Amino acid sequence: MKVLVIGAGMGGLTLAQALRRNGIDVVVHERDQAVEATGGYRLHLNDPACAALRRHLAPGHYQALLASSAGPRTFTRFAVADHRMRLLFAEPNERASETLMIGRIPLRRLLAHGLGDALRLGSEFTGHRTHPDGTVTAHFAGGGTDRGDLLVGADGVGSRVARALAGRPTSLPAGVSGIAGRTPLTAGTRPLVPALLARGPALAFGPGGVGLFLTLHDPGSGTAVDPAACTQVAAIIEPPSLIWGVLAPDRAYPGRPRELDGAGLIRLTDSLLRGWSASVRALVRAADPATAAFFGFHAADPDADLTPWPAGAVTALGDAVHAMPPTGGMAAATAIRDADVLAEELFLVRDGESTIPLAVHRFQNRMATYAGEAVRTSTQPLRWIHRLATPAGTRASRIALPAFAAAARLGRTLTTLTITGTRGA
Template sequence: MRVVVVGGGIGGLALGAGLRRRGFEVAVFERDTDVAATGGYHITLDERAQSALQGLVEPQIMQRLLASGSALRLRERDAFWDRRGRLLGHGPDLGDSGSIDVDRVTLRMLLAEAVGEDLHLGCSVSGVGLDDHGAPQVLFTDRAPVSADLVVGADGTHSVVARHLAGGPTNSPAGIIGFSGRTLLRDLGPGERQRLRPRSGLAVGPRGAALYLGFLDPVGNAALDAPELRMSVTTGPTYIWGAMFPESAATDSLRDLPCGELRDALLSRFRAHHWAEHTLEVIARADPDSVAAFRFNAASTRAADLAPWPAGRITALGDAVHATPPTAGMGAGAAIRDAADLLEHLSTVAAGTAVLTDAVDRFETGMRRRGSEVLTLAMKTVRWILATDTTLGAAATAASTPILAAAARLRH
C-alpha cells in the first residue's frame, strides 16, 4: 500500500515515521525547506500521546525525546495570578504526572529523522483529486502529480486536503490573537524570578488580556537523565510565554509588525489595560527575534461536525480536522494519537482483515471523539478569556481578583 502524507508538521511526520517503521511505502511532502524553521515554542505530551508515539518511532528516537524533554513532575504546581501579579491560586500537584514538555523544533527534528528519505521538503501542494485510474492524487505547484492508494492531509489549520473533502474551511477564528516569545530565567530580575519560580502559570485581567507562562527546563528537569542523548534547542531554564487579546482591528494590525516593534506594541497594549509593570518584565526581556503573533483558530467542539465527509481514500488528521487553540496544550498530542490510530487501522488492511474505506471510516470515527475532547477543553479557557471582555465580565474580574488574592494570602 502506498500512502502519501501532505504536511510535515508533528502529525504528518509522526504518521510518516510509523508507516515507514511498519514497512508501508510512504512519502511525506512538506512545503518548508528546513524542519527547524518552525515556531520555537513548546508542546505538552501527556501519557496517551507518549504511548502513541512509542508505537510510531524506534525506541532510540523515544529515548532521545525523553532526554530532551522537561518532566512536569519535577516542577512546582502551576500558579494563577491577576494583572497586578498577585497570587490567586494553584493548579493540581504534578508529582504523579507523566507528561513532558518539549520544544516543538526538537520534536519535529526527531520525527523528521525517523521519516528519513521519505520526507520531501520544499514541495508546495496545490490540490488533491483523482487520477485517470480513479486513484487519489496530489497536485503540486512545481512538480508532477503523485498518486497513491491513500492520501492523508496533515497540513494544518488551512489544510488544502481537508478543505477539498469538506467543500470549505474546517475551522474559523476563535476570537483571540496570540503573541508568543521566549525569555531566559536568568534575564529576569530577582523579584520576578522569585515570583514566577520554576512553574508555569496564567494571569487573566479585564477586557480579555491574558498572559500564559510555560516553564521549560529540559536540562534541569530532564524526563530522562541521559545528557549524551539530549538535543533540545532549549539549554537553560526558560519561560515560553503566550499573550492573548480579543481579536479586533487594533490587535490584528499588530500581526504585521517586525519582532522588536511587536514586542514594544504588545507591552503598550498591556500597559493600556493597567497591568503592573513588573508582570510585563517577562515580555520586556524576551529575545526580540522570538516574538511572533498568530490567530487562534478552532473547529467545532461537536464530534458530529468534525470530518464532515464520507470515508474514502482521502482523509485528514490533526489540526486539518480539529484545529485546536493552544489553551489546552493538547493539539499536537491529539495529532500524534490520530497518526497512531490511523496506522493501526491501516495495518489491518495490510494484513487482509479489513477493506481500506472501512478502516478509514473507523479511524475517522475515533478522530472525531478525540478532536471533540481536546477542543472542548481548549475552548473553556478561550471562552473564559473572552467573557472578561464584556462590560459585566470586566467589572467582575476587577472586583473579584483582590478578594481571591486576599484569600490566597490567608491560605499561605
C-alpha cells in the same frame, strides 16, 4: 500500500514514523524548505501522546525525545493567576501519567529523524484527484505529482486537503489572537520570574480581557533523561528561557499587528499589559525580538461532524480537522493521538484484515470520541477572555480577581473561576 502525507507537523511525522517502522510505504510532502522553519514555542505532550510515541519510535529515538524535554519537576501543577501574579487556583499534574514539555522545533526535528527520502521538503501541495481504482494522485506546485493508496491531510489550520474534502474551511477565527516570545534566562532576568512558575506553567487573567500564558524552559533544572545517555539519536537542548504569550480579543490590537517586526510586537505586548505586574512587563521587554510573533487563533466547532465527508482514499488529521487554540496545550498531543489511531487501523489493512475505506471510517469515528472534547477544553479560556473584555466583566474583574487571590492565599480551594455576571460559562 502507499500512504501520502501532506504536512510535516507533529501528527504527519508521527504517522510517517509509525508506518515506516511497520513496513508500510509512506512519503511526507512538506512545503517548508527546512524542518526548523516552524513557528511555535513549547508543546505539552500528555500521557496518550507519550504512549503513542513510545510505540512508534525506536527506544533510542524516544530516549532522545525524553532528553530534549523538561524534567517532571518543571510541571507538577498548572496555575491560574491574576494580573499581579497572585495565585487564584492550581490544578495538580497527575504524577501517575507521563507528561513532557518540549520545544516545537526540537520535537519536529526529532520526529523527522531517520525518515530520509520519505520526507520531501519544499513540496507544496496544490490539490488531488481520486481514480476509479481507488488510488489518489496528489499534485504539487511546479507540476509534480505523487500517487498512492491513501492521502492524509496533516497540513494544519487552513488545510487544503480538508477544505477540498469538506467543501468549506474546517475552522473559523476564534476572535482572540496572541503575541508570543522568548525571554532568555540570565542573571538579570531570573530574579524577575514569578515564583509560582517554579512548579509549572501559569495562565493569568486581567482586566480588559487580556490573558497571559507563562512557562519556564530551563534545562538546568534537569531533563527527563540525561542527554549524555543518548548515543543512538542525539538530544536537542534549547537554551533556558521564559516563554510567554499574551492573549487578547482581536479588537484590542491596534492597527495591523501582523505587519509589526519583533521589537514592535514586544512594545505592543507591553502596552497591552499596562497595569500588570512590573516584573512580568520587564520580562516581556527583555525578550529576544527575533522570537516574537503574532498568531491568530482558529477553532473547529466541537459539536459538529469533524469529518463531514465519505470514508475513502482521502482523510485528514490534527488541526486540519479539529483546530484548537493553544490555550489548552492539547493540539500537538491530539494530532499525535490521531496518527496513532490511524496507524493502528492501517496495520490491519497491511495484514489483510481491513480495507482502506473501512480503516478511514473507523479512524474518523474513533477520533470523534476525543477530539471534540479537546477543542472544548482549549476554547474555555477564550470564553473567559471574551467575557472579561466586556465593560461589566472588566468592572467585575477589578473586584473579583483580587478577592480570588486573597482566598487562595488563605488556602481555600478554588475549583471554578466565576466572574460576576458570567455564570454558566
